[in-house]
Amino acid sequence: MNTEKAVIFDLDGVIVDTAKYHFLAWRKLANDLGFDFTKAQNEELKGVSRVESLKKILNWGNKELSEEEFNHQMKLKNDNYLSYIDKMDESEILPGVQKILDFLKENNIPYALGSASKNAKHILEKIHLKNSFTAIVDGTDVSKAKPDPEVFLIAAKRLQRNPEQCIVFEDAVAGIEAANRGGMLSIGIGEEKTLFEANYIFNDFTEISIEFFKKILKK
Ligand code: B16
Numbered sequence: 001m002n003t004e005k006a007v008i009f010d011l012d013g014v015i016v017d018t019a020k021y022h023f024l025a026w027r028k029l030a031n032d033l034g035f036d037f038t039k040a041q042n043e044e045l046k047g048v049s050r051v052e053s054l055k056k057i058l059n060w061g062n063k064e065l066s067e068e069e070f071n072h073q074m075k076l077k078n079d080n081y082l083s084y085i086d087k088m089d090e091s092e093i094l095p096g097v098q099k100i101l102d103f104l105k106e107n108n109i110p111y112a113l114g115s116a117s118k119n120a121k122h123i124l125e126k127i128h129l130k131n132s133f134t135a136i137v138d139g140t141d142v143s144k145a146k147p148d149p150e151v152f153l154i155a156a157k158r159l160q161r162n163p164e165q166c167i168v169f170e171d172a173v174a175g176i177e178a179a180n181r182g183g184m185l186s187i188g189i190g191e192e193k194t195l196f197e198a199n200y201i202f203n204d205f206t207e208i209s210i211e212f213f214k215k216i217l218k219k
């Protein structure tokens with residue numbers, strides 16, 4: 001296929017559902033500190049960095065921590081989160097994703113990861129996708145969190161494409177805003193009522209046909 005386009009995938013909520021493990025680990029932290037929060041509140045943590053997530057959670061519980069304790073709690077949460085990640089394998093790749101990756105590979109269309117997670121490479125290793133990506137940009141590469149477009153702009157550069165040649169798949173409002181602000185085509189994976197700022201929205205990858213993909217690659 002003749003296209004100059006490239007694709008950037010978010011990780012959590014797009015390639016795998018690690019949000020459920022973040023929830024379990026953050027909830028244990030909150031419970032250990034003597035409060036709780038809901039699954040609905042957890043939605044607000046999607047795409048948000050680790051530091052900002054802990055700030056939000058402490059705010060919900062009206063808790064203040066010293067800098068030392070804050071960092072200690074972040075480490076405990078991550079250790080607990082990683083105990084779930086360690087059990088992951090390729091069966092956790094979300095339905096329909098592999099079909100799209102295979103299509104991109106067959107057509108020599110480069111694709112990158114653009115994730116806020118500092119654990120992204122480890123997760124990709126567990127699901128056997130680490131060598132599949134042309135470039136991996138994660139939470140260790142950026143200084144500004146989504147909705148800043150930095151993560152996607154670095155990915156575009158590593159893919160040797162201009163922003164307008166990039167198509168971004170995202171499940172978080174902040175991620176859609178980042179893609180839009182970066183001048184890229186944004187595709188939301190999730191509910192229309194939350195991701196309405198995306199150029200296109202699908203509930204999941206099983207709804208995305210190869211025909212649709214060919215159409216946006218030609219645009
Ligand atoms: P970590 P994404 C994000 O991943 C998650 O959605 C968000 O809940 C998490 O806090 C953030 O990564 C940082 O993750 O603690 O592993 O560095 O959606 O940008 O792939």
Ligand code: MG
Nearest residue numbers: 010012013171
């Ligand atoms: Mg996400």
